[in-house]
Amino acid sequence: MIGSAATSPPSGRRELRRASRREAILNVAQRSFLERGYAATTMNAIAAELGGSKGTLWSYFPSKEQLFAAVLDRATASFRELVAVTLNPADPPERAIRSFCRRFVERICSPEAIALYRLVIGESQRFPEVGRIFYERAPAITRKIMADYLAGAAERGQLMVTNSALAAEQLTHLCLAGMHQRAMLGVIDSPSSTAIRAEADNAAGLFLRAYG
């Protein structure tokens, strides 16, 4: 066993246990950060909810800031998957875009998505890299997918799109126009699925009238 990856051997009982404990900590911390924000989340509360002792918590994450960074790292990564939406170039563009909008609005208005968005925006002043990382991982990627699709549709003569990156930005933001903004500001709680459908269809409708 000479060269068996001294730094990161994937198995071994201890490493497994350690990894799962780390996950448990991140789960508890994420819930707390998302529902209470950074300042109102206390390490004590996390340790208490975790059941273990404070020393253990600090042995995994040596400071609150580092725990926060790890939580955001994981949350934004999974957020990217949450809002990743498939676009089928074989469908007629009206259909593909409408179905994209429905799924996108639904996911972006979910309570977890709203909470994460709030947290990121609220803390992006004090932790500037938080906003940038989130931007690259979520909105930028979604828009890239949409822009590629739109460029393809334009090439196939299905849409009159010249600047596909701009059009993608416009479409995805049209999906945030109504309920998402109200949800962010706490004006509404969690929108019904019929309201979501209507919202998405409005966004797609405007976009298709302009570029169809």
Add this chain to the structure above:
Amino acid sequence: MIGSAATSPPSGRRELRRASRREAILNVAQRSFLERGYAATTMNAIAAELGGSKGTLWSYFPSKEQLFAAVLDRATASFRELVAVTLNPADPPERAIRSFCRRFVERICSPEAIALYRLVIGESQRFPEVGRIFYERAPAITRKIMADYLAGAAERGQLMVTNSALAAEQLTHLCLAGMHQRAMLGVIDSPSSTAIRAEADNAAGLFLRAYG
């Protein structure tokens, strides 16, 4: 001088001084809240920057929460004026809408507007009325003005708008699609005026292609 308004006599040296002191406190507090957020703003720092003593500060605002509420009250009120934009029904609609978008994007992307928006969103979880008050005072009013204009333009046969409230929501949100989001997330700092013009013209262009 029998009935000279016992509760709120506008002048009198003491009242004037008191009012101006209150303004000074709100100015200092607003700067701090906007640039550091609620939690990271300390009453000590405000008192120190103010120059006076702590007792005086507390004699004006008996708690940090009440000071915060007063700051937000004033800030959202002035924000409403900041983004209030005139729409001239005598102009051709392309011109009116394009000029609205330019001014709107410019104001909404100003550093103060971004900071306020961030603060409101970040704290709307712990102080739910903050988000609601802001919503009513800023986005809702702007949209109402726009919706009224669009309804008039539709009546005059200038635009093909059926749901003016929805169309207003879409237009104002199109103005936030690009730089505003990036500014909120700290991806860019403060956009140039040429970028603002381009952004606004894109929003107006899409809208007019769909409804023109």
Add this chain to the structure above:
DNA sequence: TCATTACCGTACTTTATGGTATGATTTTCT
């Protein structure tokens, strides 16, 4: 088996902060 490593419980330290108390000083009103 036995050394090692991780974990537990709990008490502790340190620092920061919202808020209070007080006695002296200045400003305002009559």
Add this chain to the structure above:
DNA sequence: AGAAAATCATACCATAAAGTACGGTAATGA
């Protein structure tokens, strides 16, 4: 001038939260 109100400087209080220390106990690996 002189009473009343406001302000100042400063010391103080209570609490809360991040982070540390430590002795004992359970799990892990050879």
